[in-house]
Amino acid sequence: MIQSLETIIKGHPFFADLPEKHLQFITGCAKNVAFPELFTIFQEGDSANEFYFIREGLVSVELIVPQRGVTTIQTVAEGEILGWSWVSPPYRWHFAARTLQRTRALVFDAKCLRTKCEEDHDLGYELLSRFMSVVSARLDATRLQLLDIYGRHN
Amino acid sequence: MDAIIEAESAGRVATDPLVPEQFRIERLKRETEDTFTLELVPVEETREISFLPGQFNMLYVFGVGEVAISISSNPAEASRLEHTTRRVGVVTKAMGMLKPGETLGVRGPFGSHWPVAEEDGRDFVVVAGGIGLAPLRPVLYHLMAQRERYRNIVLLYGARSQEEILYKRELERWRGKFDLEVQVTVDRGASGWRGNVGVVTPMIARAPFNPSNTVALICGPEIMMRFAVMELQKRGVPAERTYLSMERNMKCAVGYCGHCQYGPTFVCKDGPVFRLDRITSIFGKGEI
Numbered sequence: 001m002i003q004s005l006e007t008i009i010k011g012h013p014f015f016a017d018l019p020e021k022h023l024q025f026i027t028g029c030a031k032n033v034a035f036p037e038l039f040t041i042f043q044e045g046d047s048a049n050e051f052y053f054i055r056e057g058l059v060s061v062e063l064i065v066p067q068r069g070v071t072t073i074q075t076v077a078e079g080e081i082l083g084w085s086w087v088s089p090p091y092r093w094h095f096a097a098r099t100l101q102r103t104r105a106l107v108f109d110a111k112c113l114r115t116k117c118e119e120d121h122d123l124g125y126e127l128l129s130r131f132m133s134v135v136s137a138r139l140d141a142t143r144l145q146l147l148d149i150y151g152r153h154n
Numbered sequence: 155m156d157a158i159i160e161a162e163s164a165g166r167v168a169t170d171p172l173v174p175e176q177f178r179i180e181r182l183k184r185e186t187e188d189t190f191t192l193e194l195v196p197v198e199e200t201r202e203i204s205f206l207p208g209q210f211n212m213l214y215v216f217g218v219g220e221v222a223i224s225i226s227s228n229p230a231e232a233s234r235l236e237h238t239t240r241r242v243g244v245v246t247k248a249m250g251m252l253k254p255g256e257t258l259g260v261r262g263p264f265g266s267h268w269p270v271a272e273e274d275g276r277d278f279v280v281v282a283g284g285i286g287l288a289p290l291r292p293v294l295y296h297l298m299a300q301r302e303r304y305r306n307i308v309l310l311y312g313a314r315s316q317e318e319i320l321y322k323r324e325l326e327r328w329r330g331k332f333d334l335e336v337q338v339t340v341d342r343g344a345s346g347w348r349g350n351v352g353v354v355t356p357m358i359a360r361a362p363f364n365p366s367n368t369v370a371l372i373c374g375p376e377i378m379m380r381f382a383v384m385e386l387q388k389r390g391v392p393a394e395r396t397y398l399s400m401e402r403n404m405k406c407a408v409g410y411c412g413h414c415q416y417g418p419t420f421v422c423k424d425g426p427v428f429r430l431d432r433i434t435s436i437f438g439k440g441e442i
Contacts, residue, residue, distance in 0.1 A: 022383035072343035074352040150314040
């Protein structure tokens with residue numbers, strides 16, 4: 001069964017309890033995309049004018065480290081949000097994103113959402129508080145990674 | 155003496171729990187750079203092996219010392235034992251040098267167990283970190299052997315790197331099963347690794363289980379278990395169906411010596427598997 005964009009968005013916990021008018025606007029900024037395996041979705045330093053809700057597949061968030069090459073910082077899987085550099089200036093990606101499998105996603109026009117958030121602070125608050133949860137979860141995960149909890153000291 | 159009663163109920167004839175029995179090393183399998191699995195058979199050939207998933211044995215390297223190590227073999231296997239451990243101290247380093255045919259002393263099995271036999275009709279989410287997969291491996295054998303008794307079974311496993319994943323071939327085999335969801339992640343993804351990168355705990359949020367009918371079993375570094383508990387609670391898995399395997403310095407294994415005291419409990423006797431609601435007041439407390 002093919003689901004409408006609105007149904008998909010409404011069904012995702014990230015958008016749970018958003019007022020109808022906000023949902024409608026956000027749905028208007030979304031479209032379905034599909035990427036083949038090993039496709040670069042965005043490059044470090046590019047303008048960050050969108051974010052993604054991964055519906056299927058796996059995306060690697062990467063950084064090029066001199067003398068070590070491409071290093072995967074984390075992966076973003078089905079049901080997760082990819083990209084929050086669009087939220088804060090200078091609106092450029094801090095990392096690159098590349099698919100590890102064939103990936104289906106919803107892409108949101110963040111430039112349009114940013115403008116709308118400036119006009120409608122209720123929407124701005126709703127979106128930023130949701131992205132804050134994503135950022136906070138990523139920060140927790142990064143701290144655990146830094147602790148190297150499976151290392152010999154354990 | 156709960157541990158001894160436990161052992162008796164698991165079918166094992168209880169002897170003096172402080173006297174080791176001789177077991178012969180059939181095989182020593184290197185799992186990762188610093189972990190290995192010992193396959194042991196009793197020297198006394200009529201001796202049958204019986205234990206419950208989650209229990210541990212005390213392994214004695216003669217002339218060196220004794221350590222507590224979880225049993226990681228199939229509980230349905232009555233003729234041999236497996237123990238996976240990491241080379242970290244004097245005893246485990248000496249153990250890693252032993253050769254097939256040599257013997258060591260075994261006392262046990264001791265301790266509490268994962269509640270697999272008591273939870274028919276439930277979803278199971280098994281969260282393991284690093285070498286914490288070893289005490290959970292008997293659970294997976296049991297769940298898979300009696301698959302029809304349970305609903306969704308999910309294994310979430312985190313390791314430091316691709317090279318440090320335990321039981322790789324088994325994980326691959328389990329991954330191929332349509333009735334078992336296996337998700338593996340590594341903290342550090344080298345080039346060529348095409349799987350998940352990141353810690354294991356965020357995987358709980360999107361794992362396919364019904365929180366109102368789920369039993370969660372967690373084993374790994376204590377900090378990982380704390381974050382896993384937080385994620386499980388966010389999903390709504392109750393504390394009375396969340397179980398953790400705690401690690402402390404176990405010496406006598408029968409609650410005499412007090413080395414493994416954990417608040418008002420002894421890990422060797424009351425644990426190592428604890429139900430979360432019974433240790434909520436002490437779990438994660440630095441002073442305990």
